[in-house]
Amino acid sequence: MVRTAVNLRDDRRVTDAADVTFADLDLREELQRALSSLGYEEPTPIQRDAIPVLLAGRDAMAQAATGTGKTAAFALPILQLLESGHRPPEPTALVLVPTRELCMQVSEAMHRYGRDLNVRCLPIYGGQPIVRQLRELKRGVDVVIATPGRAVDHIKRGTLALDRVRVVVLDEADEMLDMGFQEDLEMILDATPTSRQTVLFSATMPSRINNIARKYLNNPARIHSESAPVAHGESPAVRQTAYMVSRANKTAALGRILDIESPVATIVFCRTRDEVNTLTETLNGRGYRAAALHGGVDQSQRERVIARLRSGSADLIVATDVAARGLDIDQLTHVVNFDVPSAPESYVHRIGRVGRAGRAGVAITLAEPREHRILKTIQRVTGNDIIIEKLPTVADLQTRRLEMTREALVEALAADDLDMFRGVVESLGDEHDFVEIALAAVRLAHEATTGPIGGDDIPDEAPPIGGDNSKKQGDRKEHGKDRLKHHGKENTKDHGKGNGKKSHSADGGGGGITRVQINLGKEAGIRPQDVVGAIANETGMKGREVGGIEISDRFTVVEVPRKRAKDVVAALSATHIRGRKPKARVLPDR
């Protein structure tokens, strides 16, 4: 059985994965309402394990990557603390995050969960006019979500009052340390009351995290919801692939993949009820035969949906985890994770729906770039090979459709009921070549069964392949070597036959490192973390993708992956660093 372990001090509490509901977590009414209106059916493992600890007021360090539901794991306990009536203007909670993007995401999530509490959240990050932030701070906020650099600016100006802060969350702590924010974090923590609750979330737990935890956390509970390792080999023999695609392109990408794979019967997993309903409608609108299954579907409707898939009158079931529990459908050939599952055990449960009794099965995961790390964790914990494939292009689809027409013709040739058409072919043969007649007939057959392929190629969001072997500044050390395997586009036509698969080598993808110069240096007060922060904020690159940084009096030189150099120059030229507008350029190779 898959179990999740929570280490509370020395005692080891083991909870059954599936049994805990949001109602069991003792969250206030307003939060329960918000969660159910968002269509969340059950807590994810990190939520199940972290929420009770945080509600009890304990300090905690939790290992969880993006995509696990970690934001709600700390946001809900924070919201639980807020008073119902009049609240003071000073913030009750401070969440520190590495990048502007995450700052906005956390703030939006907090807002959604705290809707019925009228929570006042304020994201504060560099690059945004400080005046607006000042106005909002004066008006009063409950939760401040800040990047460390900008939080320090406010503290120094005396514009961020932290004396009423009861909870501080360090979100993506490893990333913040990678970006060189250690000093800033310490300064911020020192400015908050010592009675505060301190919570640290991190995708990895290098020793630097432990150092900061020793100094600032008080007897923290260690939460590690990655679960007891799923026994290797427990997963069925299923071909497992993933596609990296942005949220906006997911539905279109799913359509393309289904067309290429042409599954017999598929189950598509979504996180929430709303996602199930929306995706079902969209797929039906695009000519697939999809049926929805979620916690709000009653038993008789559920049976109808399953019967439709069994009889072939539906090709796809779109479902939440809760609703799919106990489903056992022999016909299933494909499982699609419309999002990366929140935990490895959930991945294993999902893909266990196919590949039963030695039958072939395929598991496909659509991952947003930011979910790459949880995908890697799933691969590591389950010991499964998940191959990253390139999204099918329009040309791939055309080829696949022609293949399908060919297969249909082979079948028609094998049947012996073609005689009624003989007269047509023979009479045409008087005036036309037989190959030309066949060509015209194939075209008619092809067009009759396949419509046009709408749209253009969908951008593939696979992360750059290849190690960044740049020198690293200070304690920023190299990560990301154990990348998932990537496959080139040539494999999309290779339907699991196990031939012709070529994976890129670790330093494939070409590129290497190049240097970008910025015309600001020590004299302008530039620090490494400002440069990394500006690059990460403006380009979406990870802090660790940025290489060595040399700061002289008037200039800064930073190493970046060659293929991102243009983006970095454009982004830096369009932003402010320490209040100054930098000029950036790529330096010629040495």
Ligand code: AMP
């Ligand atoms: P996070 O790891 O916090 O970035 O969350 C990843 C995604 O999961 C977000 O889109 C959340 O809205 C969603 N999510 C978080 N918790 C749940 C839950 N219990 N059920 C369904 N979706 C969730």
